[in-house]
Structure formats: structure tokens, C-alpha cells
Amino acid sequence: MKVSNPILKEAQAKMTKSEEALQRELGNIRAGRANASLLSRINVEYYGVETPLNQMAQISVPEARVLLVTPYDKSVLKDVERAILASDLGISPANDGSAIRLVIPQLTEERRKELAKQVKATSENGKIAVRNIRRDMMDQLKKSEKDGELNEDQLHDLEEQAQKVTDASIKSIDQITADKEKEILEG
Incomplete structure (x- = not known):
């Protein structure tokens, strides 16, 4: 939805960021399928510096329930394995000397729920x-009316637009949620 008021534009941008943040957070929830974002929070100590795993290794999905982690520098293979073991993933890495395989276990019905x-x-x-x-957007609009920047009709129109922007964002969040639930329950 296209909006022209700067207050509405800012609020719409913030809502979009909230949707993106939700998508990232849901990406970290393991759904019984291999997904590279499962490893996004893992850091490995590399020459004394905590480095995100995805910056020091190629992460691929060769099969539906397998993640393959191939470090660019083979000397850090043990460190990568240690970091994965220390994480909250609950998956045991299999080190074959050049890469690490992570087999995502099938989820039980109870765990899916x-x-x-x-x-x-x-x-x-x-x-x-x-x-x-x-709420913040509505407060700003009412303040603008109080300060004489908007008249009552303009305020009413902008409040309606604000509600439409909010409804669109909530609908988007519902769709993101439905997609993730479907992924989990079908797994």
C-alpha cells in the first residue's frame, strides 16, 4: 500500500522491519528440514576472534535433512565442530576430515506441536x-492535529490509512506464521 504522509511512511517502514525480524527469528526454529539459517547464530573462535560460521565456511544443503559445512580453511575444522557441539542446536556433527555433516533428525508429532x-x-x-x-503513529498524528498541521478531516483520513497499513502488516505476519506452521507440521 502506497502512503504519502511522512508519519505513515516511517511507521510502514518500521512495520516492514518487524515482519523481516519475525521471518529471521522463525528461520532459527528447526522444522525437521535442513536450512542454512539454523547455523546463523554460531560463532567460531578463529585466530582469537569470534567469527560467524557463515563467514568462514560454505554451508550447503545436499539433501533435505542434511547440512554440509565446508570451512574455507581446513585447519579450523575441529574448532567449527566444537562450536556446533557447544551451540543449542542439539545436533551431533559428523566430521569427515574435509567437511562437517549435520543430519537433522525427524521431528516427533509432540515436538512439532x-x-x-x-x-x-x-x-x-x-x-x-x-x-x-x-499506537505511536496515531499519537504523532493527533499531535500534528493539535499543533494545527492537520485539520480534523485530514486526521480522520490519515487514521483510516494508518489502520489499513496496520491491517496489511498483520495480514503479512499471519501469512509468514501460517507458512512456517505448515513447514513444521508437514516436515
């Missing part, structure tokens, strides 16, 4: 963020 609940809770936090942005 737990993950679906986690997705819903994370989604609700995204919606709360969007509603907070909407």
Missing part, C-alpha cells in the same frame, strides 16, 4: 510490535 506453539508465540510478539508502532 511444541514448535507450532513457539511459532505462534513469536508471531504474537511481532503483532504486538506492529500494534505499538500503530
Whole structure:
């Protein structure tokens, strides 16, 4: 939806960022399928510096439930393996001397339902963020009217636009959530 008011534009940009943040956070939830974003939070000590794994290794998905981590520098293979073991992934790495394989275990029905609940809770936090942005936007619009920058009709029109922007963002969050739940439950 195209908006022209600067207050609405700023709020719309913030809402889009909230949607993107939700998508990133949901990407970290393991759905029984191999996904390179599962390793996005893992850092490896490389020459005394904590370095993100994805900057020092190629991460590929050769099969649906397998992640292949191939370090650019083979001398850090043991360090990468140690970092994966120390992470909260709960997956045991298999080191073949040149790369590390991570086999994502099949999820139980109970675990799928737990993950679906986690997705819903994370989604609700995204919606709360969007509603907070909407509240701030409405406050700014009312302040603009109070300061004489807007008349009552303009305020009413902008409030309607603000609601449409908010509804579109909530709908987008619902779609992101539905896609992730489907991925988890079908796994």
C-alpha cells in the first residue's frame, strides 16, 4: 500500500522491519528440514576472534535433512565442530576430515506441536510490535492535529490509512506464521 504522509511512511517502514525480524527469528526454529539459517547464530573462535560460521565456511544443503559445512580453511575444522557441539542446536556433527555433516533428525508429532506453539508465540510478539508502532503513529498524528498541521478531516483520513497499513502488516505476519506452521507440521 502506497502512503504519502511522512508519519505513515516511517511507521510502514518500521512495520516492514518487524515482519523481516519475525521471518529471521522463525528461520532459527528447526522444522525437521535442513536450512542454512539454523547455523546463523554460531560463532567460531578463529585466530582469537569470534567469527560467524557463515563467514568462514560454505554451508550447503545436499539433501533435505542434511547440512554440509565446508570451512574455507581446513585447519579450523575441529574448532567449527566444537562450536556446533557447544551451540543449542542439539545436533551431533559428523566430521569427515574435509567437511562437517549435520543430519537433522525427524521431528516427533509432540515436538512439532511444541514448535507450532513457539511459532505462534513469536508471531504474537511481532503483532504486538506492529500494534505499538500503530499506537505511536496515531499519537504523532493527533499531535500534528493539535499543533494545527492537520485539520480534523485530514486526521480522520490519515487514521483510516494508518489502520489499513496496520491491517496489511498483520495480514503479512499471519501469512509468514501460517507458512512456517505448515513447514513444521508437514516436515
